[in-house]
Amino acid sequence: MNDGNHPTPGAYWDPLPTARHLLVKEPNLDQFGGLWRERNWRNVPGPFYGAHTDTMEMGRQDAPFHIAYDDDGREFVYRQPTDPGQTFDLLNGCFFGHGGFAMDGDDHWTVPGVREWWHGRGRVREWAVTASDHLARIGGEYRSHHQDSAQGLRDYIAHLDRGLDEYLRGYLFWLAERRPPRAGEARPELVPPHRRAPAPPPAPTTGDPLLAGYFVAVPERLTGLGVPHERLTTACDCLIDRLPTDGCWFDTPQQALDACAAIQVPAEARLYALLVPAEHTAGLVADIRASAVYEPVLLAHLDRRVGAAPAPQPADGGREIGWEVLGYDGGLLHSWLCNDLHQDAVRELGVTPDARGLLPSRDPADRLAAWANALDDTKPVTWFPAALLEWDTPIESHFVPIVTEPPVPTPIPWWERLLGLA
Known part of the structure; x- marks a missing residue:
């Protein structure tokens, strides 16, 4: 299992040809029916994403370096694959999403869209910090599962802080040119010039x-x-x-x-x-x-x-x-x-x-x-x-909750009480 931490520096590797080849060999892994409009906002930009997945939280069994869970247990992609081994792991992890994953992100992401996601990445980082802290504190019978979920979010935070920016610069080049950047070829910046002013x-x-x-x-x-x-x-x-x-x-x-x-x-x-x-x-x-x-x-x-x-x-x-x-x-x-x-x-x-x-x-x-x-x-x-x-004054509210009167119990006839039928 590839830990996802060894991409080619400064380049971009397209995983889709490998994924399609694997799906021809293993058609049972084709569980990609997710819709872009339902995608989880926590997904990192790239071809793969989780949309309305199930809540069984099983994807990390096969792809712990790519899949994490949100507050409802739905799965999302926090690291895109950068070689065939990672792609195989991710496809196996997506199998348990029961049709909620998708691999058509390239058809929807744009250069401005990726930049906007990166500009607002603090939102997902703050969520991940709070959620991982909460999960790490849960005890009981499923403590080990919650610990693994917390680890996934900590890995996500680490990827946000170190590595994702380089991947996304290569992805920006791919979206603009539909080819990976060559050695020494300049890649677009994640922060557009007007924001660096x-x-x-x-x-x-x-x-x-x-x-x-x-x-x-x-x-x-x-x-x-x-x-x-x-x-x-x-x-x-x-x-x-x-x-x-x-x-x-x-x-x-x-x-x-x-x-x-x-x-x-x-x-x-x-x-x-x-x-x-x-x-x-x-x-x-x-x-x-x-x-x-x-x-x-x-x-x-x-x-x-x-x-x-x-x-x-x-x-x-x-x-x-x-x-x-x-x-x-x-x-x-x-x-x-x-x-x-x-x-x-x-x-x-x-x-x-x-x-x-x-x-x-x-x-x-x-x-x-x-x-x-x-x-x-x-x-x-x-x-x-x-x-x-x-x-200091409390906020006045005119909210009146709807109260349903409990049903009035039907009196029990005396003869049923006498015969012990009640």
């Missing part, structure tokens, strides 16, 4: 942070980030639940409260506002505009162009609860806590978040953002410090 210079003005927007969230107890946070509170879209749905931003508190009025709201839910220092808004706005997914509320509040209306002020009654460090990527705000920066920052900078995962003041947040931006192995974003305001 330096961010605009920060605004020369300083002063009070600008209101970015309002959101409603439920603080959560989280233990998967290296240190426990009893009431994690963040504007990050990955770590806590937003209401009414993840990613919701509002212009005003009333809009946020109105949106939550018709849903069931946990008692712990609160209204929050995000504030960004004026000198950091230019970098955030540039990342939002470079993203494929715009965030209109954040742009409307922070894109202070000449002639724009005065920046809105936070509503009365909110209190500052702390600072965090965020970055915008692929339509979502991400936190330094969900990007493997936490342990290094605590060790190197001496910063210590509180039980909410927040820093006590702007100074450590400024230092942490500058430190993160100087690293070359984090997300391709501009990290910035931001303050959170919280309103």
